[in-house]
Amino acid sequence: MHCHYSTKISCFVLFFIFHCVISCGECNLVRNFYAKSCPQVENIVRNITWNRAASHPTLPPKWLRIQFHDCFVKGCEASLLLDGLGHGVEVEKDDCNNFSLVDGYDIYDEIKVKIEKQCPQTVSCADIIALVARDSISYQLLRRMCEPNFEKTVFFDPITSFKFDNAYYKLLKQNMGMLTTDAALLQDERAISVVDELLLDNELFLKEFGKSMVKLATIGVLTGEDGEIRKNCRSVNKNT
């Protein structure tokens, strides 16, 4: 069965892992990296992301999750977007944990085609994943979404399902977590104290969530001569 959850799912797990464990001392990353080489990139990504989000409200959570699944497995290098070539070689997309993300991948093709026309081989697929995740959150924060009438839908947070907020923690504290991993958060003293803090303060939740996403997006990023800028996010370039 397919379940659709709101975007606040497991955000806490993200805080815990990234706030406590990963530090980014070695990161060599800068803001506005494409300001000169491809200044249109931010507009292109935002327009396409917001347009798609408006007509398909179940997609923004997937784009956020795609960033997590890409970065958490050996770093943010858009390996999740690679299609299998057959011959029995498995790609990350084939993993059952990624099956429900399948309708989330098209957006990267649309964005990549548009960007390649304007700035050929300049913007990496990993950066596109990060920008789409950022813009899907900002879309949800800025707009109140129409709540579609899903059948067979299980919401992580039935109270404010389409709002990006801290309600998840309030429900969790009432033992209304959905997954075993959610329930596990209430088994750990340190986790409980963070849950208690976040459920009281939505502003704090949003701030901490932002910080955690930035940390997530810095894991194993390939810079300089490492890696390649793919022409198509679904396959590596032919000459390599």
Ligand code: HEM
């Ligand atoms: C180890 C930690 C995590 C576990 C065990 C976990 C597990 C899961 C599971 C089992 C689902 C339901 C998938 C389905 O049946 O469709 C899910 C959905 C989701 N996860 Fe996680 N997750 C984790 C961390 C995260 C993080 C860090 C993020 C955000 C960056 C995230 C974002 C999401 C989103 C947005 C969905 C809903 C996707 C949709 O509505 O289609 N998860 N997660």
